[in-house]
Amino acid sequence: MTASLGIHIFHLYPRHMNLHGDAGNVTVLASRMHRRDFCVEVTQVDPGDHPDLSQADLLFLGGGQDQGQRAIAAHLFQLGEQIRGLVAKGLPALAVSGGFQLFTRSIRTMDGDELPGISVFDGYTVDGTKRCVGNVVVNAAVLFAAYPSQHANPAAPLESYPHTLVGFENHSGLTYLQDETSILGPVIVGCGNKGDGSGEGAVVNNAIGTYLHGPVLPKNPHLADLLLSAALRHRYGSEIDLEPLDDTVELRAHTVAIERAQAARTARRLRR
């Protein structure tokens, strides 16, 4: 692979929205590109900045508490229209937890305050009565079936990667999507968007929202590659193969996370 190819990642509000090591997601994206000899540029966006989002090939927004969300909501709202336009044209984005909530239409906090979101995902978020805390396993088979291109390389056949996504959720906000089919996938273990164990996350074009942290990408390398493929496609307008990487360690951590999630669920049921 020639070293002149690369992508430009815009990391939104890293100082306000970085709970649970979410910045590790950007490290993973960059590392997976560097190991394949692509260049990666990362631009951090803070409130008050005037970022040129037309240069972006991938957006990342991490999780944050109410405090962080309040500090950035107004600035993000100003960028909202442009982000929606770019997502419609295929710009990939990953928004985690509190960031995911801001990618919906609005967030109603416990006070009854309403924070405006940027409506990348058609839905809204309200404060729930209980906190959803625990390991999550999501069946994302539909997502990966819809994006087969990342597995175009015969050295990394679809079969070698799981169809699951794993992570940890910790949220009291509940997210209701207008179109229930736009979820990332049905929940196997955990609470998910509505706290009822039905669906997790949201997908619109190449933009993904999720309550999974952990951070989410190290243990889900197939999700990272899906975003990176889309980023290259957005940048160059054509498919560029991603060489397979040795993901033995990643997939072992993925498997153990599933086992621990199932063990915790069993323990909870026994206690009842």
Place this chain on the structure above:
Amino acid sequence: MSDERYNDRVISGRTWAALAVAKQAAFWSRRLHRGGGEALPGLIAERLSPRILTELTETLPQGTVIVTGTNGKTTTSLAMDLVLSAQGLRVLRNRGGSNLTRGLVSALVQSSSLVNPRPREDIALFEVDEATMPQATAQVSPRLILVTNVFQDQLDRFGDINTTASLIRRGIEQAPEAALVLNADDPVVAALGRDRARVIYYGLDDTSLHARTEPSIDTIGCPLCHSPLHFERRYFSHLGHFRCDRCGFTRPRPRITARNVRLGSAEISASVMAGDRILPLVSGLSGLYNLYNLLAAVAATEVLDVNPKSALDTLTTMEPPFGRLERFVLHGRTGIMHLVKNPTGFNQVIDNVSAWDAGPAALLCLNDNPADGTDVSWIWDVDFAPLAVSFHILIVSGTRAAELALRLKYAGMPMERVIVEPDLLTALDSAVRLVEESAVLNILTTYTAMLELRAGLVRRGVLQEYWR
């Protein structure tokens, strides 16, 4: 020396005799490994000399402090102990949860000798159960009483909140000269400060924190007129910013307060306002209740002339004491277990072990049981790079060994130099074999993995069981 005036305090012959017998009892109770070894000498001494508690505490040059309330007594006392000790004071505490008056006497008995019956410490720090307060202040004249909170006790030992509050109130009324340090956010506690000359309040002032659930059994009315309280903000249970619309009773203004609170899985940071100063608080403890305990300790030690900045500096390094650092010898190698539970502490331990003559291997253990924190994402906030440089091989173990291996991969550690062995004792044996004889094996472990390693080492006779 201010000690002079205490020299006139005479220890009566009766108390001296009681001490002698109680010390004998303490010795035999330890020898015979009897349960309740802490309370027995106190019980005997109290019987033989009913004034023993009064006589012995009066000899302390810096007097006596009482910490009471439903939750947080031990953590708050430990925090105060650390702060006062850092100032060079010798602190006498009643340990082991024996906080009836005979537990206080036991602590004093252990600390005094027959040649010089006066306790060797400068100040006594007593945890006292709410129900024991009237007894305690009948015998001791504290210079300071700290009340943490009053909740419905899960064991229902004392009855409802109002009963508990009235016991504390009786205890306080018997000590009119004592300064009070009170939680401003607890209406029941705050009400104890009315009509008192010296009261210092502490509380939270953070607009981003809210209770996530409605209070259940702890729903309380106004402590003065019993009408419903209005909460402008509620942090948890009935702690918050309250106001009674009927009688006007309202949350007092705290002298020590915290803003910009950030709670991690095992970490607290905040800005502490102490008068007109803003000071950073960083702690390896977790939970809002521990933030209250830390603020309580800062407020109380300020009354004892420690400036809040020094107190907060000392408290930064505070950790729960059990299992913090432990050495053992296995197959001729010395193992050192370091308890890690949050990124800050983990980074400190990593810096520490990497700076030493590190040796060829280290063992890292990560469990994700509830006592460790089920969310392991905190390890992504730890900087593992120094380990990758200092150690040739890293053995990872525990329920989340695989996650640690992945984390090390991103810290630049080549995977050929990482051994994944989820079983803790198997991992320990492999690790020990990689270390030369007479060299040191560093073990960085989370709480339940530490307990499991300890249990295995106890079975092998390498470590002794904790005698708590």
